[in-house]
Amino acid sequence: MAIWKKIFFPSNLLKQNPNTKEEKIFKKQIEDLIGYKPSNLNVFYECFTHSSINNNSRDFERLEFLGDSVLSSIISDYLYHQAPDKKEGYLTQMRSKMVNRKTLNALGTELNLSDYLQKRQNTSLGENINGNLYEALVGAIYIDGGFENCRDFISETLIKQEDFEQLEKRVTSYKGLIIEWAQKNKIEINFDTFQEENAEEINIFNSIIYLDNKIITKGRATSKKKAEEIASKRAFYRLNKYINTSNKK
Incomplete structure (x- = not known):
């Protein structure tokens, strides 16, 4: 071109x-x-x-x-x-x-x-x-x-x-995938995402995922969306066996 x-x-x-x-x-x-x-x-x-x-x-x-x-x-x-x-x-x-x-x-x-x-x-x-x-x-x-x-x-x-x-x-949104899985199986899911307090110029966000009030995974990135997606991807692989079983039903 x-x-x-x-x-x-x-x-x-x-x-x-x-x-x-x-x-x-x-x-x-x-x-x-x-x-x-x-x-x-x-x-x-x-x-x-x-x-x-x-x-x-x-x-x-x-x-x-x-x-x-x-x-x-x-x-x-x-x-x-x-x-x-x-x-x-x-x-x-x-x-x-x-x-x-x-x-x-x-x-x-x-x-x-x-x-x-x-x-x-x-x-x-x-x-x-x-x-x-x-x-x-x-x-x-x-x-x-x-x-x-x-x-x-x-x-x-x-x-x-x-x-x-x-x-x-293809998975385009791990966050959407685990939310859908949690809702389908009537499991409470919550995201606690917050900005780190530091002196650096770059903003850093942390995201913690709770399933039924238990911490499952955490994610850290330069934006809220990325932090939640990283945490969600980790949650997906940790819960992969259960998610795949649920999706086949």
Whole structure:
């Protein structure tokens, strides 16, 4: 995949100079990325514009919002036809596995999407930037090329890479898994998550999991969510025999 030069082109430049060399290069790069010839380059400039660029242009977050919904719809349609005998709960769980943040981040990284992003120097990007840009790109394709081109892009980049049997076995949230198991078996589960008091600049969170008021596992990380997930993963493996037995019922 070709890499877009680190040059920002505001949308009005396209209107004034529609046949510049830079525009032609960008158009070819986007065509290679999305699999068809784009007709509205402005939406792809918006797709790869960070909010740190203060020039009154729109940034990728609006398209990310749109792309999230379009992606969910296309994956729902795929699963509905792929698993005709499965119930709503199963389909919802599988969709969650396919569009979870970790998967989208990996996919955006594979496509080198952050290499396209225009931002101010030294701007800090979150760990989910590549997944966010993937959703923004889906939104841009929807605006430019419609639903069918979106379906083709998602099928080529996301759906075809998934092994359905492996997807069924994948765990995306250990916390959700043990909560579901505890509720199903009428076992009381509680998370006690708190921030450590220390003089360090980095925030550290501890999470303790109680089952029926007994400490099962602990987790420690730089965010509340990560600490709970680490503790939950440890609880899952500690209780694995009981969870697997319960899930087979």
